[in-house]
Amino acid sequence: MKKANFMKTLTLALALGLAASTCYAKPAFNNENVLNEYAKATMQRKAVALGYPCSQDLQLSGFYKWMLKHKLDTAMINNAGDPFTEHSHVNALKFEKDVLEYFAPKYGFAKEDMWGLISFSGTDGNNHGIYFGANYLKNLTKQNPIVYISKEAHYSNMRLCDLQNLEFKMIDTDRYGRMLPEAFEQALDPSRPALVVYAMGTTFKGAMDDQAKLNAIIAKKKPVAVYKHVDAALFGGYLPFTKMKSMVDKNVQNYDSIAVSGHKFLGLDEPAGLFLTTKEVLKKQKAFDIPYLNSEMPMINCSRSATAPLKLWWLINHGADERWTQEASEMLEITEWLCNELKSMNYPYFVGEASNTVYMKRPSMAIVDKYGLAMDYDKRLGGDLAHIIVMQHVNKKLLQQFLKDLQAEVSK
Ligand SMILES: *Cc1c(COP(=O)(O)O)cnc(C)c1O
Helix, strand or coil, X not given: CCHHHHHHHHHHHHHHHHHHHHHCCCCCCCCHHHHHHHHHHHHHHHHCCCCCCCCCCCCCHHHHHHHHHCCHHHCCCECCCCCCCCCCCCCCHHHXXXXXXXXXXXXXXXXXXXXXXXXXXXXXXXHHHHHHHHHHHHHHHCCCCEEEEECCCCHHHHHHHHHCCCEEEEECECCCCCECHHHHHHHCCCCCCEEEEXXXXXXXXXXXXXXXXXXXXXXXXXXXXXXXXXXXXXXXHHHHHCCCHHHHCHHHHCCCEEEEECCCCCCCCCCCEEEEEEHHHHHCCCCCEEHHHCEECCCCCCCCECHHHHHHHHHHHCCHHHHHHHHHHHHHXXXXXXXXXXXXXXXXXXXXXXXXXXXXXXCCHHHHHHCCCEEEEEHHHCEEEEEEECCCCCCHHHHHHHHHHHHHHHCC
16 A cells, blocks of 8 residues: 555544544443433333233342342352253252243143243244254154244244244234134145144234144144144233133143243243243254263253243242232233223224233324334234233223323324
């Protein structure tokens, strides 16, 4: 480079550097107020959060007191390894196993025939469901499966099929978000193993695929082999605690694995989930012998959270079963109440079976922002939509405030 050019480049670089340093304010890591303001704003926002499926009424204060009392906040506890084999190190695998055995019968798994883990999230549970399903089918048939999934299922399932390089078919839905049996029948290729992902609560409409109808189609067309994974991230949390528990019962629905989120209904403050399957499915996985863990590692992740299982164990030990039963019935009662209010206002709304998700004609952006509503669009239902998910913190008082805002807007 010539000297003149070099000087030009240098000047330009310096000027750009100067511009950059004036454009980007340095984060104020030395300022505690930044954190305090964030904390305050978060507490305000969470109190009126209507649009997302997380409980904002968490009951973990006692858990944190217990952690601090024993100085466990100074320990890195890591659940690397299979919760069903012994490892003696700094982990909480025993608690993970206990929690899984507590949940197993709620989904109709016999304790002896169940295998599972506390996952990182609903997505992670789906990742395991799709991965275990594909391996199971390949093991049985030496063929690659086709994944069938409804167009309105949670996007993670499509993302994961893509990630795992699996061929997948997205099946049309009815206007309420359920997989269309006719479309499924047409798409189902009996010459290839079928990995079906059933949505129990689609992302926006909270729709449940009709497993009985779809299973009847499978029985009729008889694909060479079948694996059924249920994505029940939200609904799978509360349904076991209601009269409708048979909807997530493996003995009734006959699925092979299920994924449930731990930070939705179950009330954890970190993303987590349950993944449950059978020993039969586990046996058909690829074995990777991991010398330093002295065992096989069937799961995808190595290090996993120990605090998520500890929190669930703590909750169960502090009356969660009764509380979840109570909360599930209150949520559905309030959902019905909200629907009746909207009906009496003549405001267009929809709600699926056993669902705590009420979707409606989208109000103004002011209301959408104020209550953190999630949005969607469906021409079949008149266009712009928004939904409210009635979680534990969503009480009638909060909804009355929302309805008042909505009424003011409608009568304008
Ligand atoms: C929330 C949700 C997911 C994603 O779960 P994460 O725990 O957020 O990863 C997947 N499927 C359904 C049906 C959901 O509601």
